[in-house]
Amino acid sequence: MTIEYQGDMVLFKMNTPETAQVMWQNGLIHSIHQTIKSDRQRASEQHRPVETDLPITVCTEERGLVHVLRCKLTSWPYFREVEAVNPSEREIRAEMMRIGLMGSANRLGKT
Numbered sequence: 001m002t003i004e005y006q007g008d009m010v011l012f013k014m015n016t017p018e019t020a021q022v023m024w025q026n027g028l029i030h031s032i033h034q035t036i037k038s039d040r041q042r043a044s045e046q047h048r049p050v051e052t053d054l055p056i057t058v059c060t061e062e063r064g065l066v067h068v069l070r071c072k073l074t075s076w077p078y079f080r081e082v083e084a085v086n087p088s089e090r091e092i093r094a095e096m097m098r099i100g101l102m103g104s105a106n107r108l109g110k111t
Helices: 018-025 028-045 073-079 087-102 106-107
Strands: 002-006 010-014 056-061 065-071
Touching: 010 018, 010 087, 018 028, 018 065, 018 087, 028 056, 028 073, 028 087, 065 073, 065 087, 073 087
Parallel strands: none
Antiparallel strands: 002 010, 010 065, 056 065
16 A cells, blocks of 8 residues: 555555455445445534535546545544554554644645
8 A cells, every 4th residue: 555645635545455455344434434424414404514525535546456545634533433453444544543633634634
């Protein structure tokens, strides 16, 4: 896995086995996606503005050989409450927590 920063995003570039570890149904990203979905639903019900861009997305590049998990820097709080159970998840969670705890998310997210 390689980690890159691009504007207000962190890009986690993974091969297929790493992606499988991260994207499994009961995994870290699935849990975070469910929390985001729930937060958006609650905001909508309370007639509060809902951000249109998802803070976490997955895409494929290099003819499908590399999968990229794109996380907005400001999405780091979602990583606090989830358990990382395998090496790839632990690496992603550790990086996002490092960003948030250092305050980088607030500084870099405003660029």
